[in-house]
Amino acid sequence: MLEVDGLEVAYGDLQVVWGVSFKVSESSIVAILGPNGAGKTTTLLALMGLLPVKAGSASFKNNSLIGVPTHQMVNLGLVMIPEERAAFSSLTVEENLELGAYTPRARPRQRETMAEVWETFPRLAERRSQKAGTLSGGERQMLAIGKALMARPELLILDEPSLGLAPIVVEKSFNIITEIRDRGVSVLMVEQHLEMALQVADHAYILEMGSMVTDGTSSELAADPRVREAYLSL
């Protein structure tokens, strides 16, 4: 459903993404893995129209994404949770979720979706009128995911979902990500933690210095001696 081909991104004269191609198919979890500074976040931001694309193409459900404003992508069902978590700290938990259903696509089903989110994250229901800024790291993560679900995504993009979270919270997040995939939502995530990401991903790409070096199913990559040597401390 998402196809990216030969994507190149530069900050002024400094090019950081060199012809990156990848695909996400229906109801699957795809991970883009690689060390800090490999260009993972840059790739996502360019895809979402927040950084200028120098060359290449990207399409979602056969609509080209190049030049499409970010908010319209959200309305197509392409929803990204940024690294710094998506919630707005000056809004309450409930206001954040309401805002999550801002697009015309999600608005008519706001009530129904919110009931689902309260059910998935009972913890958030307890804190519904609390400002998001007062939540713990794990709760903020749940709110970020809940808020993204409010937009009724078909493809959910997560930038470093494990960043800054305790291992137990990371595990919980990955369980939820799998659950979201099982409900029929595709997931694209970017991660530095290969071991955990390979456990949940169906397919993974390895990005280094702005280029894809290899890709394969999670079990292929986990068995690949080069990957094991470079990234997995096995």
Added chain:
Amino acid sequence: MTQLILQSVVSGLLVGGMYGLVALGLALAFGVLKVLNVAHGELLMLGGYASFFAFTFWGIDPFLSMPVVFIAMFAFGAILYLTLFRYVTRTEIHTRIKNSLLISFGLVLVLQSMAVRFFTADERTISTAYSSDAFTIGLVRVPVVRLAGLAVAVIAALFLEWLLSSTRFGRALRATSEDWTRAALTGVDVKRVYLVAFAISAALAAVAGSLISIGYSVSPNIGLGWTLKALIVVVLAGLGSMRGIIVAGLFLGLMESLAAVWLGGQYREVAALVLFLVVLSFRPQGFFGRAHA
């Protein structure tokens, strides 16, 4: 002496309401777009002239022309955003202030010169039948039109608070002012939010201008003085609370007025600037603002 002090407390609060009203629009544009529009006072000046001419040529009462002025300046604000400030908002957040200062200072010069050319440099005031009406409470005289100005300021602040806290669009405004990138990723059309916020800001300036053309006076060069007052109010209040802006406006008006009575008229402006420096040094986030990391 008691009467003098009471009278200056009341006059101070009444002019302070105007300071607050002018500051509301400035704070909205600054909070949401991160642009500092020093031509805010010139938009006020245009609003004042619009009401003045509507009254002079067609005899339309300024309180009746105010909604029309609001809508006209909403449209003019939208045009200014599309032709000038849109380009500022394309730059990085932290360079927007200096870029907007350059652009809006240019706008100050253009609007002032055009006002002198087309409206002449004369000072203008609307004199309606009720302009000099006042009532007396105890020893204190309260001019009716200035009291109405204060009422409009309070209504405008409550309206903005309602908009921000209780509407879908208001939540989008708050999200955008916190982080426009994340707002866009939430599905908010950030450019449209910017356009509307700037247009409301201009329209509020114009309403203040209408009130000033009745209770006070307008001339082509009144803008910068009001912008400066509004800027001091925004620093006093901090961003985040519209009610706080009105309270800070009242406080500034009161302090100026008391300084004028106790220290002498020439200390009015000094009091305002000293207050500005003290708050900047000891509580840079303002009385009602949140400290940001």
